[in-house]
Amino acid sequence: MDYQAIAKGLRKQIIMMHAKSNGSHVGSALSSLDILIVLYFCILKIDRATIGSKNRNTFILSKGHAVSALYAVLAKKGLLAGKYLKRYCINKTGLPGHCTKGCVKGIEVSTGSLGHGLSIGAGMALAKKHDGLRSKIFVLLSDGECDEGSVWEAAMFAGHHKLNNLIAIIDYNKIQAFGRTKEVLDLEPLKDKWEAFGWSVKEVNGHNFKELSRVLKNVPFNNSKPSVVIAHTIKGKGVSFMENKLEWHYRSPDNEQLKMALRELE
Amino acid sequence: MRQSFVDTIIDLAKNNKNLFLLTGDLGFSVFEGFKKQFPKRFFDVGVAEQNMIGVAAGLALSGKTVFVYSIIPFATMRCFEQIRNDLCMQDLNVKIVGMGAGLHYGIAGSTHHAIEDISIMRSLPNMTVICPATPEDTRNAFRAAMLRKGPVYIRLGKSHGILDCKSKQRFSVGKASLIKNGDDITIIASGAILYDAKECADYLLKNNNIKTRLINMHTIKPIDKNIILKASKETKAIFSVEEHSIIGGLGSAIAEVLAQSKNKALFKIFGLPDAYPKSFGDRNYLLKKSGLSAMKMASDILKVLRGR
CATH class of the missing domain: 3.40.50.970 (Thiamin diphosphate (ThDP)-binding fold, Pyr/PP domains)
Known part of the structure; x- marks a missing residue:
């Protein structure tokens, strides 16, 4: 599968969605996109045929503010009609700016306030074990989200109960809402923290499709532990003037910037 | 419990x-x-x-x-x-x-x-x-x-024993139970403080011949509007009793119903003051301090009825 081509097309789509709606968080969406592509096109096996099945994998976008990337991926997967993407974050839309359960078939958990998704994922992982289902739960968190104490409550719980069917992915672009993670609240040593909480950890380049798919195909990394993938990413990835810039956590491209971004992605 | x-x-x-x-x-x-x-x-x-x-x-x-x-x-x-x-x-x-x-x-x-x-x-x-x-x-x-x-x-809360309840109706969420009927005043209580409300109603009957309609509002949301409106038409005054702040609890829920109806019944909320207690003790001590004893409520009810 030509991940590069898919990623290029979806980046354009996402930038147009943000330009039209003036919606925030385009930088976060571009940071997460490649991870979402690998999940949906290689790992999860969620599509129109399997979405109704009980024994399929589940995905939770705990960093709900990156939902524009998820909408674009779901549309590409045929789980959401592409025409709705134009209605992202405008009045009367069914596609609001954070994950809202029930709006779109593929969005199964409401998120937006950080630090909720991992606990919910742990509950789902428990239920799967109880019911003897072998499928897995994947939860994508942001780096700033790891400031929330509830993330570590969930991490401790999942480690204690050896939830090997729970996989967390950290989109570690090193920029949170008001500054660099290093300056706001340093997460390092992040790998050691997860290991100390009973998780098995792998670090990857979050924009390298080969690496991402190789690692995500190999979960659980340890059969008696939950797995976490620390994905090193770049905020605003793919558009030179957005990359690594805090302001694209909030701004949306104007007409000129939209043209420039689309030209870069040709 | x-x-x-x-x-x-x-x-x-x-x-x-x-x-x-x-x-x-x-x-x-x-x-x-x-x-x-x-x-x-x-x-x-x-x-x-x-x-x-x-x-x-x-x-x-x-x-x-x-x-x-x-x-x-x-x-x-x-x-x-x-x-x-x-x-x-x-x-x-x-x-x-x-x-x-x-x-x-x-x-x-x-x-x-x-x-x-x-x-x-x-x-x-x-x-x-x-x-x-x-x-x-x-x-x-x-x-x-x-x-x-x-x-x-x-x-x-904790159990305060079996309540001698005349109501034979089945428990249903959103439908209050009538503990005893009466046509003079209504007391609506929720939670274990219902026992004190009953003691208060018994006192008023014995000493002042006031017949109280006593209601157990076990569901606060959804609130039983009908039983409140009926009481406001059929009895002289309504008193709510709760072991909760006077802000936002049972009394407020009843007030929301009454204030939006055309029935203008006399109404008073018995609850805990909008404050954290400054002196410490067991539940009975604190209830008494907050004016939630049966005797204090009975005397306050009499004052309201006398227009004071």
């Missing part, structure tokens, strides 16, 4: 393979039986209430009905946003069981008291709020919560 709760939940778990019970490390000498009978459906999640609600949400999203337990402030306030976002916004089958209604934890102090919880829980869309007064109410509340779709908050 604890015993009625634990017996009922064991009964329910026998018949419902999907029932799970989570506790935030509380329930010593309460949950051992449940844990022994249903080890795979019982989790002590540790002292981590935010995670408890999130895990409950994940289980509920997977088709389970989940009861979660802690002392009220920890079960409702520590994890409020998880209750709002995870349970209420997604309308999930999670039933929050809070122990220690009002001042039941008495001498333990204000951190363990629950004087704001009804107000907070009542404001949440999709949430049902039940405050059982008697052991029988408790059993009924749990059975009803199991059947009811969506999140339910059950506010428990």
Whole structure:
């Protein structure tokens, strides 16, 4: 599968969605996109045929503010009609700016306030074990989200109960809402923290499709532990003037910037 | 009440393979039986209430009905946003069981008291709020919560014995029970303080020949509007009695109904003052200090009736 081509097309789509709606968080969406592509096109096996099945994998976008990337991926997967993407974050839309359960078939958990998704994922992982289902739960968190104490409550719980069917992915672009993670609240040593909480950890380049798919195909990394993938990413990835810039956590491209971004992605 | 709760939940778990019970490390000498009978459906999640609600949400999203337990402030306030976002916004089958209604934890102090919880829980869309007064109410509340779709908050106090209740009607969420009929005044109470309200009504009958209509408003949300409006037409005055702040609880819920009707009944709220107690003692001591003894309420009611 030509991940590069898919990623290029979806980046354009996402930038147009943000330009039209003036919606925030385009930088976060571009940071997460490649991870979402690998999940949906290689790992999860969620599509129109399997979405109704009980024994399929589940995905939770705990960093709900990156939902524009998820909408674009779901549309590409045929789980959401592409025409709705134009209605992202405008009045009367069914596609609001954070994950809202029930709006779109593929969005199964409401998120937006950080630090909720991992606990919910742990509950789902428990239920799967109880019911003897072998499928897995994947939860994508942001780096700033790891400031929330509830993330570590969930991490401790999942480690204690050896939830090997729970996989967390950290989109570690090193920029949170008001500054660099290093300056706001340093997460390092992040790998050691997860290991100390009973998780098995792998670090990857979050924009390298080969690496991402190789690692995500190999979960659980340890059969008696939950797995976490620390994905090193770049905020605003793919558009030179957005990359690594805090302001694209909030701004949306104007007409000129939209043209420039689309030209870069040709 | 604890015993009625634990017996009922064991009964329910026998018949419902999907029932799970989570506790935030509380329930010593309460949950051992449940844990022994249903080890795979019982989790002590540790002292981590935010995670408890999130895990409950994940289980509920997977088709389970989940009861979660802690002392009220920890079960409702520590994890409020998880209750709002995870349970209420997604309308999930999670039933929050809070122990220690009002001042039941008495001498333990204000951190363990629950004087704001009804107000907070009542404001949440999709949430049902039940405050059982008697052991029988408790059993009924749990059975009803199991059947009811969506999140339910059950506010428990301690048992104050069997209440001599004339009402033969079946327990139904949102339908208050009539404890005794009367045409002079109405007292509407919720939770264990119903026992004091009854003592107050008995006193008024014996000493002043005032016939009180006594109502057990076990469900605060949805509130039973009909029984309130009927009382406002048929009796001279309505008094609400609750072991909760005078802001946002039972009295407020009744006031919302009365203020928007054309019936202008005399109305007074008996509840805890909008303050944290400055002196400490057991529940009875604190209730008395707050003017919630049967005798003090009776004398206040007489004053209202005399227009003072």
